[in-house]
Amino acid sequence: MKTTDTPSSSGNALFTPSWSNWLGALIVGVVATVISALVLPAITTLWIAGAASALVAVTAVVNAWGRYIGGLLIAPAIAVLVVMNIFPLLWSLGLSFYNYRADRQTLRFIGFRHYERLINDPVVWDRLTTTATLVVLTVLVQMIFGFLLALLFAKQFPLRRYLLILVLTPMMLSYVAVGAFFRYYYDPTFGLVSQVANLFTDEPYVLISSTGGAIAAIVIADAWMWAPFVMLLVLAGLVSVPKYLYEAAAVDRVPAWRRFQSITFPYVKGLLMLALLFRTIEAFKLFDIVFILTDGGQSTETIALYVYRQAIQFNKTSYSASLSYVLLFTVIVLTNLYLYLANRRAKEG
Amino acid sequence: MLFRSNAKNQTREVDQAGWGRTFGATVVSLIYFFPVLIIIITAFKEHTDALAVPAKLFPDFLSFIVPEGLTFKPTFDNFVHVFSRSYSAGAAAQDTGFDRFFFNSIFIAGFSVLLALFIGTLAAFGFSRYPLKGNDTYLFVILTTRMLPAIVVIIPVMLMFRVTGLSGTYTGIILLYTAFNLPFTIWMMKSFFDELSPDVEDAARIDGSSERRVFFKICLPQVLAGLAATAVFGLILTWNEFLFALLLTGVETRTVPVAMSQTIGGDIGVRWGLLAAIETLFLIPVILVTFFLQNQLLRGVTFGTVKR
DSSP, X not given: OTTOOSOOTTXXXXXXXXXXXXXXXXXXXXXXXXXXXXXXXXXXXHHHXXXXXXXXXXXXXXXXXXXXXXXXXXXXXXXXXXXXXXXXXXXXXXXXXXXXXXXOOOOOBOTTHHHHHHHHOHHHHHHHHHHHHHXXXXXXXXXXXXXXXXXXHSSBOTTHHHXXXXXXXXXXXXXXXXXXXXXXXXXXXXXXXXXXXXXXXXXXXXXGGSXXXXXXXXXXXXXXXXXXXXXXXXXHHHHTSOHHHHHHHHHTTOOHHHHIIXXXXXXXXXXXXXXXXXXXXXXXXXXXXXXXXXXXXXXXXXHHHHHHIIIIISOOHHHHHHHHHHHHHHHHHHHXXXXXXXXXXXXXX | OOOGGGHXXXXXXXXXXXXXXXXXXXXXXXXXXXXXXXXXXXXXXXHHHHTOSSOOOEEGGGTTTSOGGGEEOOOXXXXXXXXXXXXXXXXXXXXXXHHHHHHHHHHHHHHHHHHHHHHHHHHHHHHHHSOOTTHHHHHHHHHHHHHSOHHHHHHHHHHHHHHHTOTTSHHHHHHHHHHHHHHHHHHHHHHHHHHSOHHHHHHHHHTTOOHHHIIIIIIHHHTHHHHHHHHHHHHHHHHHOOXXXXXXXXXXXXXXXXXXXXXXXXXTTOOHHHHHHHHHHHHHHHHHHHHHTGGGHXXXXXXXXXXX
């Protein structure tokens, strides 16, 4: 723990067996783990390492009790996240420098070879382009429809609360359920979308059989699901516009478009930006709905689906680990930007 | 009023509009809700009706206003068949295992959300009241673990679970979902704690209350509504989660989304009525939650980063 920079209260006694001597426990634990890693089988080492960490944890808690409340409160959360997220991620970072495959036993250090390979791999660039296309289209459609829906619901009217539920429901649904819905609607013979299309054209309309159609199919489903999210954020902005500004504008006979541009938009801008970033992050990892709708067919394989394929179907564990670090880096940059904007908004408001 | 913290939002002046707007909004909302509605209707159709062209959209008790060809005879068979049906013509009905999958979904989501709520609320209180050196960095790292594409996390976790034998067990998936819910819980609860006025707490501290008393007697009672909202949101997120469940649950621990995706598996012979019935059952809690959490929805979907 970071806050415990002074060790136990008993001063210089590093090796005194005491329940608050966390530093001593840490040293004993590390030594025991290293020794057992050298002489004992891996599974026993794992148990010893586990027991050692438990001991360190207990002593650290005893040491911090009543003194470092902040550290104590967040320690369990940090521990869970380290075990289930941070440690696995570091493991996969390590693996990305080896040629490990889940279906073979070989393990050879190859340095940055995987990273060189993925930069020069045209398939990776192709999948990134597909992902970018989907992200741009789906986020754009969501923003437009979300904005329009928000304008519709920006005023108080009878039954508004109940009608809002109808619009907000898609956002809360599972990707699998939405994917399954749309599989049914896109079905070439009895799907509703196809039936409607058949009213206008005699050709059998098979939406998912061409690249453009498949991308449209995914964008429609995803945008339908997430336009309510944009609506919710824009609505928050619209409601925060002080009423007197509109009253003043009405007195001055400001035209509607100017009113929107100089009163409404500035209040919505910040939230619109947040919605844009949040949805971009989410759309960037688009996986489930593509998996269900097209399974990557008709060149709709997103980068997340590609990594999944490499890791799960082709067992290229190390290569997919290096790929996933490209995703991780992108998401970290975007998340950082998002939080920066969210904090700025929180301070202003 | 369950969610008090939002009461101040409603006092904000909002322009009034009349029944005209209600009419327009009704039309738009119904169109928007149409895809869900169709699924619910399909759940009551026989297999041949679900595949009919043109689509039969109306139950037959509406036949006095709808032309004959567009109506179907509603049936509850699909809902029965979700749990037990015969797999070949004439064979005896078999248990499909869906009762198990629904139980798994509820059990896994419930257990992991409770764990995450307990650990996360403590952490949120710590982050809110006793900021550490580098508090924001911790919070950023925590949020990032949640924003990561699931596939990035799953590759090493699968290896880890294979080594420890946790793959396919309740313990494994519950632990993973606890970690999955934790960032959300921490950010959400922190946003609620941050909103509390510090005056009462400070007064209690001056009067000599212990930190434990301050937390349990003063802070926690004020955020109970937020706690409920966070729990329900976590339940929905876990209930809907697909990729972790796909890769880390076994036959015994499979959740509904995974079972559902396997029902769509083959292109030919998908029993759409049946699938629609599964989906309808799966959706009921989600729609109820959307209704009851409406005021907290904005905060929930943005992990507490946007409050109003």
